[in-house]
Amino acid sequence: MNVRFLNPFVEAAHEVLEAETSLQMKRGELRLESGPYTSDDVTVILSLVGNVEGNVFYSMSQASALALASRILGEPLENFDGLAQSGIAELGNVITGRASVKLSEAGFEANISPPTLLQGRGASISTLDFARLVVPLISDEGTLVIHLALREGIQRRVTTASLPVPERPVLPAGRPG
Amino acid sequence: MNVRFMNPFVEAAYEVLKAEARVSVTRGNLSLEKSALTADEVTVLVSLVGQVQGVALYGLSTAMGVALVSSMMMQEFNEFDDLARSGVAELGNVITGRASVKLAEAGFVSNISPPTLIQGTGVRISTLDFARIVVPLSCPLGTLTVHLALREAPTGKADGLVPIPEPPGSIS
Numbered sequence: 001m002n003v004r005f006l007n008p009f010v011e012a013a014h015e016v017l018e019a020e021t022s023l024q025m026k027r028g029e030l031r032l033e034s035g036p037y038t039s040d041d042v043t044v045i046l047s048l049v050g051n052v053e054g055n056v057f058y059s060m061s062q063a064s065a066l067a068l069a070s071r072i073l074g075e076p077l078e079n080f081d082g083l084a085q086s087g088i089a090e091l092g093n094v095i096t097g098r099a100s101v102k103l104s105e106a107g108f109e110a111n112i113s114p115p116t117l118l119q120g121r122g123a124s125i126s127t128l129d130f131a132r133l134v135v136p137l138i139s140d141e142g143t144l145v146i147h148l149a150l151r152e153g154i155q156r157r158v159t160t161a162s163l164p165v166p167e168r169p170v171l172p173a174g175r176p177g
Numbered sequence: 178m179n180v181r182f183m184n185p186f187v188e189a190a191y192e193v194l195k196a197e198a199r200v201s202v203t204r205g206n207l208s209l210e211k212s213a214l215t216a217d218e219v220t221v222l223v224s225l226v227g228q229v230q231g232v233a234l235y236g237l238s239t240a241m242g243v244a245l246v247s248s249m250m251m252q253e254f255n256e257f258d259d260l261a262r263s264g265v266a267e268l269g270n271v272i273t274g275r276a277s278v279k280l281a282e283a284g285f286v287s288n289i290s291p292p293t294l295i296q297g298t299g300v301r302i303s304t305l306d307f308a309r310i311v312v313p314l315s316c317p318l319g320t321l322t323v324h325l326a327l328r329e330a331p332t333g334k335a336d337g338l339v340p341i342p343e344p345p346g347s348i349s
Binding site: 036039045046047048049050053054055085086089111112113114115116117118119120122123124125126127128129130149 | 213216222224225226227230231232262263266288289290291292293294295296297299300301302303304305306307326
């Protein structure tokens with residue numbers, strides 16, 4: 001897990017949460033985890049593919065999820081229903097999208113996948129041989145934890161510069177050249 | 178969820194399980210689900226990004242996971258340990274990779290994410306506004322359930338791929 005990828009996510013989360021929820025987030029202690037992550041009540045999973053690739057999780061308690069969703073949607077939500085779930089998944093999507101813009105400005109182009117939402121504490125979620133950088137963001141509405149399992153991607157894309165220059169065509173005799 | 182995207186996954190699963198674990202799977206009845214799925218004991222999640230995008234989920238029991246990796250790695254596994262986890266995740270990875278090659282041949286180019294492995298019955302996985310096609314694949318070792326929530330990427334969205342340039346103009 002490359003620490004270069006950390007700041008774009010922390011900045012993106014700060015900016016998006018301030019804009020969407022008016023909350024000020026404070027960054028807690030970072031840690032690196034290599035075993036499986038034991039899930040909190042709500043986890044949003046997104047993937048990145050490109051010059052930086054891997055998986056990103058956003059986890060929080062049900063209470064925090066409801067509070068955040070209520071702020072984003074501008075109405076008090078009682079149950080973590082479809083609307084609230086969409087709101088939280090969209091939060092993960094927007095933060096990751098913003099982070100991917102910052103990453104591309106730093107030279108790491110990537111595309112992001114649609115979000116998947118996981119509900120249920122105590123599940124074991126493994127990123128296998130990818131260690132995760134865990135970043136807690138603390139606010140008045142609880143803690144949003146960002147888990148980053150990212151690495152530099154294998155170069156898959158062809159740039160015109162790397163294409164071989166074709167042989168100059170040999171013209172038949174008698175044609176203008 | 179476009180049914181066109183389903184066959185590449187069913188074919189890929191059949192081919193990979195045959196080659197790697199020496200089992201033949203048969204496809205059961207399909208269903209379309211909109212609500213969250215209640216996870217199996219083990220679920221592998223792989224995302225797709227590109228002209229086709231979304232998520233592929235592979236659900237199976239721990240017992241089937243142990244049986245599959247025992248067959249794949251030709252050694253007896255007694256428990257679903259880290260090596261078994263990496264084997265099952267790799268299976269999801271290879272099936273999705275194979276499916277993405279078939280999808281590319283059909284004109285839908287995509288890249289796949291590294292896999293995530295989820296363990297925990299009762300956990301609910303939601304693909305939000307993407308409906309899922311659910312494809313049960315049965316074999317003597319158990320049933321592997323493939324859940325596909327995929328769609329064509331909205332047109333006009335830059336996918337970052339550089340088109341191969343046209344060859345130099347012909348002599349007229």
